[in-house]
Amino acid sequence: MNSIIQCILRAVIAGCLLITTATAHAQLKIEITGVGSNFLPIAVAAFRDESAAPQQISEIIRADLARSGRFSNIHAGMAPIAETNTVDFGSWRAKGADALVTGSVAHLANGHYEVRFRLYDTVKQQDLSGLALISSASELRLSAHKIADYIYQKLLGERGIFATRLSYVAHTGGQYQLQRADSDGQNARTVLTSSEPIISPAWSPHGTQVAYVSFEHKKPVIYVQDLLSEQRTAVSNQKGSNSAPAWSPDGNQLAVALSLTGNTQIYSINANGTDLRRLSNSRSIDTEPRFSADGHSIYFTSDRGGAPQIYRMSVQGEATAGAAQRITFKGSENTSPRLSPDGKLLAYISRVNGAFKLYVQEISTGEAIALTDSDSDESPSFSPNSKYILYATRIEQRGVLAAVSTDGRTRQILSIKDGNIREPSWGPFTE
Ligand SMILES: *[C@@H]1O[C@H](CO)[C@@H](O)[C@H](O)[C@H]1NC(C)=O
Numbered sequence: 001m002n003s004i005i006q007c008i009l010r011a012v013i014a015g016c017l018l019i020t021t022a023t024a025h026a027q028l029k030i031e032i033t034g035v036g037s038n039f040l041p042i043a044v045a046a047f048r049d050e051s052a053a054p055q056q057i058s059e060i061i062r063a064d065l066a067r068s069g070r071f072s073n074i075h076a077g078m079a080p081i082a083e084t085n086t087v088d089f090g091s092w093r094a095k096g097a098d099a100l101v102t103g104s105v106a107h108l109a110n111g112h113y114e115v116r117f118r119l120y121d122t123v124k125q126q127d128l129s130g131l132a133l134i135s136s137a138s139e140l141r142l143s144a145h146k147i148a149d150y151i152y153q154k155l156l157g158e159r160g161i162f163a164t165r166l167s168y169v170a171h172t173g174g175q176y177q178l179q180r181a182d183s184d185g186q187n188a189r190t191v192l193t194s195s196e197p198i199i200s201p202a203w204s205p206h207g208t209q210v211a212y213v214s215f216e217h218k219k220p221v222i223y224v225q226d227l228l229s230e231q232r233t234a235v236s237n238q239k240g241s242n243s244a245p246a247w248s249p250d251g252n253q254l255a256v257a258l259s260l261t262g263n264t265q266i267y268s269i270n271a272n273g274t275d276l277r278r279l280s281n282s283r284s285i286d287t288e289p290r291f292s293a294d295g296h297s298i299y300f301t302s303d304r305g306g307a308p309q310i311y312r313m314s315v316q317g318e319a320t321a322g323a324a325q326r327i328t329f330k331g332s333e334n335t336s337p338r339l340s341p342d343g344k345l346l347a348y349i350s351r352v353n354g355a356f357k358l359y360v361q362e363i364s365t366g367e368a369i370a371l372t373d374s375d376s377d378e379s380p381s382f383s384p385n386s387k388y389i390l391y392a393t394r395i396e397q398r399g400v401l402a403a404v405s406t407d408g409r410t411r412q413i414l415s416i417k418d419g420n421i422r423e424p425s426w427g428p429f430t431e
Pocket of ligand 1: 270271274
């Protein structure tokens with residue numbers, strides 16, 4: 001039976017559900033609302049023969065670099081400059097460019113495209129090398145993002161996140177769609193459609209699976225779905241509510257919040273749902289678990305001290321390794337802990353004078369700062385290089401996603417037409 005018809009039939013009985021990889025109709029739009037102050041001026045020339053390719057490679061690279069808040073694009077002129085051309089460093093310095101990118105695109109006999117580029121430091125008059133990337137037409141944007149990542153790493157000494165992916169839940173026309181998109185919001189694809197809410201999507205550390213909570217059976221159940229095969233498994237469908245899945249750094253386990261015994265507590269399970277173990281041990285509500293970057297601790301939200309605050313326990317659990325320690329002290333309520341992949345920062349949502357604001361706290365010092373001027377922030381998610389935090393917020397009554405640099409200087413807003421988007425999760429580095 002056609003899966004759409006099957007779904008319509010099933011919708012009469014339980015929630016309607018469709019697993020599909022069709023291109024999403026609602027494309028993400030990005031606006032940059034703040035800009036960094038520490039720019040590196042770079043000229044990205046038009047690539048030779050890119051105008052005959054389906055994607056304008058140099059344009060995608062320029063847009064990536066601008067969005068990062070770390071570069072300013074110096075106009076390189078209209079004439080394409082190939083990676084094989086010799087470079088007059090003096091003239092690029094005179095235009096104010098500290099770095100230059102040149103390149104070309106070739107359509108190969110097998111239908112694929114080869115993109116070559118070269119990066120120069122015009123100040124040091126150095127050739128910083130380049131790459132040749134071969135891809136299908138549909139993966140040309142990814143090649144451009146990989147070039148932007150190469151530039152970011154060579155010039156700033158940190159890994160770039162342009163070739164990564166995001167996921168989020170779009171709520172439009174009474175339907176919930178779990179979608180994934182490129183880091184620039186392009187190529188949005190629907191992973192799952194349901195008439196009931198889908199929440200808390202989380203990418204597996206290897207980027208091949210996503211865990212999420214679905215209400216399609218009228219109660220929260222945790223699923224893990226393979227992004228390639230689209231196969232999914234209900235990994236936690238215990239009595240009561242099953243919520244807040246978080247992956248261990250090695251991808252073998254999930255920490256989850258279950259109300260199995262009445263009050264919600266933190267448990268761990270294998271990623272296939274076996275070996276359920278209780279970790280937190282309180283009479284309060286313990287929820288929103290997250291593994292630390294080294295996998296040794298679990299941060300979570302608990303109201304054991306009266307109001308919700310963030311605590312940390314050993315991954316062995318409280319019964320074995322001792323009671324959790326409180327981590328947040330500022331603000332009347334602090335929830336939604338997220339750890340940066342580099343192990344240095346804790347992001348969370350702090351209730352301040354009735355508003356919900358994204359904060360970031362240095363783990364070593366406990367020092368915390370507010371990153372936004374909005375008042376309905378939720379669901380923070382770190383970029384894999386730990387330099388940005390994606391979160392959901394509201395602007396003019398609409399749910400949008402925003403990304404802010406961890407120093408608070410650069411902000412981007414991602415929105416879709418005619419709908420709300422929430423529950424963002426930033427995927428890992430792609431190899
Ligand atoms: C589930 O995963 C665990 C740990 O990876 C493994 O030992 C076990 O055999 C798996 N069980 C099933 C039913 O796949």
